[in-house]
Amino acid sequence: MKDFADATVRVRYAETDQMGVVYHANYFIWFEVGRVELCRHLGFEYKQMESEDDTLIVVAEASCRYKRPARFDDILVVRTRVTRFDKRTMRFAYEVLRQPSDELPATGETTHVICDHLGRPKSMPEKYRKYFSPGHSDGSAHSDGKSNSA
Amino acid sequence: MKDFADATVRVRYAETDQMGVVYHANYFIWFEVGRVELCRHLGFEYKQMESEDDTLIVVAEASCRYKRPARFDDILVVRTRVTRFDKRTMRFAYEVLRQPSDELPATGETTHVICDHLGRPKSMPEKYRKYFSPGHSDGSAHSDGKSNSA
Amino acid sequence: MKDFADATVRVRYAETDQMGVVYHANYFIWFEVGRVELCRHLGFEYKQMESEDDTLIVVAEASCRYKRPARFDDILVVRTRVTRFDKRTMRFAYEVLRQPSDELPATGETTHVICDHLGRPKSMPEKYRKYFSPGHSDGSAHSDGKSNSA
Amino acid sequence: MKDFADATVRVRYAETDQMGVVYHANYFIWFEVGRVELCRHLGFEYKQMESEDDTLIVVAEASCRYKRPARFDDILVVRTRVTRFDKRTMRFAYEVLRQPSDELPATGETTHVICDHLGRPKSMPEKYRKYFSPGHSDGSAHSDGKSNSA
Numbered sequence: 001m002k003d004f005a006d007a008t009v010r011v012r013y014a015e016t017d018q019m020g021v022v023y024h025a026n027y028f029i030w031f032e033v034g035r036v037e038l039c040r041h042l043g044f045e046y047k048q049m050e051s052e053d054d055t056l057i058v059v060a061e062a063s064c065r066y067k068r069p070a071r072f073d074d075i076l077v078v079r080t081r082v083t084r085f086d087k088r089t090m091r092f093a094y095e096v097l098r099q100p101s102d103e104l105p106a107t108g109e110t111t112h113v114i115c116d117h118l119g120r121p122k123s124m125p126e127k128y129r130k131y132f133s134p135g136h137s138d139g140s141a142h143s144d145g146k147s148n149s150a
Numbered sequence: 151m152k153d154f155a156d157a158t159v160r161v162r163y164a165e166t167d168q169m170g171v172v173y174h175a176n177y178f179i180w181f182e183v184g185r186v187e188l189c190r191h192l193g194f195e196y197k198q199m200e201s202e203d204d205t206l207i208v209v210a211e212a213s214c215r216y217k218r219p220a221r222f223d224d225i226l227v228v229r230t231r232v233t234r235f236d237k238r239t240m241r242f243a244y245e246v247l248r249q250p251s252d253e254l255p256a257t258g259e260t261t262h263v264i265c266d267h268l269g270r271p272k273s274m275p276e277k278y279r280k281y282f283s284p285g286h287s288d289g290s291a292h293s294d295g296k297s298n299s300a
Numbered sequence: 301m302k303d304f305a306d307a308t309v310r311v312r313y314a315e316t317d318q319m320g321v322v323y324h325a326n327y328f329i330w331f332e333v334g335r336v337e338l339c340r341h342l343g344f345e346y347k348q349m350e351s352e353d354d355t356l357i358v359v360a361e362a363s364c365r366y367k368r369p370a371r372f373d374d375i376l377v378v379r380t381r382v383t384r385f386d387k388r389t390m391r392f393a394y395e396v397l398r399q400p401s402d403e404l405p406a407t408g409e410t411t412h413v414i415c416d417h418l419g420r421p422k423s424m425p426e427k428y429r430k431y432f433s434p435g436h437s438d439g440s441a442h443s444d445g446k447s448n449s450a
Numbered sequence: 451m452k453d454f455a456d457a458t459v460r461v462r463y464a465e466t467d468q469m470g471v472v473y474h475a476n477y478f479i480w481f482e483v484g485r486v487e488l489c490r491h492l493g494f495e496y497k498q499m500e501s502e503d504d505t506l507i508v509v510a511e512a513s514c515r516y517k518r519p520a521r522f523d524d525i526l527v528v529r530t531r532v533t534r535f536d537k538r539t540m541r542f543a544y545e546v547l548r549q550p551s552d553e554l555p556a557t558g559e560t561t562h563v564i565c566d567h568l569g570r571p572k573s574m575p576e577k578y579r580k581y582f583s584p585g586h587s588d589g590s591a592h593s594d595g596k597s598n599s600a
Contacts, residue, residue, distance in 0.1 A: 028475035073347045160483075162483055267319070
């Protein structure tokens with residue numbers, strides 16, 4: 001039962017810069033794609049947590065280490081796991097793996113505060129906590145299927 | 151009394167692609183910078199029209215013609231004018247002028263529908279119509295001053 | 301034998317704006333995802349045309365009509381076809397179809413000039429012309445498989 | 451003689467997300483605007499270092515702390531300083547200050563490796579080292595004037 005989710009992205013022309021490689025800020029967008037996929041993998045939709053339960057996972061800190069460039073049309077897997085969870089804050093870790101070689105263009109971490117839509121800190125609603133408890137995962141093929149269109 | 155507003159943008163590294171020039175979709179973002187600057191030039195703040203009067207100028211059509219490339223660190227003036235206005239729809243025209251040469255990397259047009267925050271079409275509130283009436287302009291230095299930080 | 305290719309994208313949080321819907325400029329980025337996927341579907345890789353044959357399909361005009369909003373996490377199919385081809389210029393048409401309903405958030409067109417990496421117009425190399433000749437398509441499952449990670 | 455440079459950006463509609471605030475990845479783009487402005491302030495153009503001396507300041511690590519949201523049309527000053535410099539690596543620190551209040555929406559750091567256009571590490575050319583030596587700054591009005599169009 002895996003504790004991570006993989007989202008696949010293919011590098012877009014728009015994501016390159018004149019250096020001929022991916023512009024570094026795009027990795028943070030992919031990390032978000034990874035978080036959303038991890039929620040799906042864990043058993044819920046991030047958008048529903050926002051719309052139905054007024055619960056947002058707001059970024060408080062974000063960091064990325066760039067190890068090798070990614071390039072236009074590369075297929076990258078964004079592997080995302082929860083590395084810390086309490087009622088009010090969360091941390092995620094990311095690995096960006098180029099396919100099929102599994103080279104590692106980048107790794108990153110983000111720290112988050114649980115907030116309502118007005119940005120006021122709150123506790124994660126009870127109904128979602130179980131998804132982030134150690135070892136929880138439904139690892140559904142359903143989620144894996146969707147992970148390719150992230 | 152000029153019927154257009156100029157917003158100045160400097161091309162960001164993030165806005166280039168591996169061709170070594172500005173990625174084409176960015177011009178539509180600059181057109182929006184131009185619209186917001188034109189509102190300011192005409193005498194009101196777009197954000198207040200949204201927040202205080204629940205009036206959004208929603209894009210219904212957008213087009214751009216690319217004549218020559220713009221490059222990293224170029225200083226570009228986005229010259230924006232209203233080319234059509236009625237209570238429910240508007241059209242804007244744009245010229246992107248490289249400084250200091252006034253070369254024209256691109257021109258464009260956008261058509262808009264006036265909507266509320268739920269995307270429902272509505273009429274432009276009376277208080278804003280005057281700003282778009284033919285020939286209206288306050289051309290304040292205030293507006294010109296701000297135009298450089300768009 | 302279909303004359304179009306479908307690329308699937310899932311709307312990213314980064315692609316929304318404060319209106320709560322997809323920011324309009326992002327559709328042009330998705331059109332590019334669609335073009336790249338169409339090349340793959342037709343039997344070649346756009347990146348190889350660039351790197352090995354110094355042939356770029358440079359955007360000369362782009363337009364989009366917005367019919368209904370797309371939202372965060374929507375799954376969208378970008379359906380792309382060639383609507384005009386001659387040695388030196390090309391035109392593509394796009395439909396953005398929300399899944400599973402096939403609602404049509406947007407349609408668009410782009411016109412292109414064939415250039416080398418210095419932006420000088422050139423003719424499409426002989427080896428690629430066949431791919432764009434009327435009716436050509438290999439419609440390979442290979443291409444369809446890749447289309448989901450665009 | 452100040453050891454930092456200020457670049458002013460106005461928040462674009464495209465930079466907001468459906469939370470109604472600036473999408474977090476955009477701060478890294480603004481940090482780059484700040485670096486380019488700092489180079490100008492120190493007395494040289496980053497683009498010339500790239501094009502004439504085949505010297506790129508490539509991002510190896512990037513981090514940002516988000517303290518309060520920035521919103522559409524906010525005027526932000528990106529204050530950038532060099533916090534470490536040796537021949538082969540550099541570090542920059544950033545403060546993003548909302549105007550006119552000087553509230554601090556975010557701070558960040560980036561670490562860089564000096565490379566050629568192929569991404570191979572190299573030493574910073576002699577001609578540029580002086581600009582990064584402790585206390586160097588020309589603080590020219592020229593640079594300040596340009597800083598508003600970053």
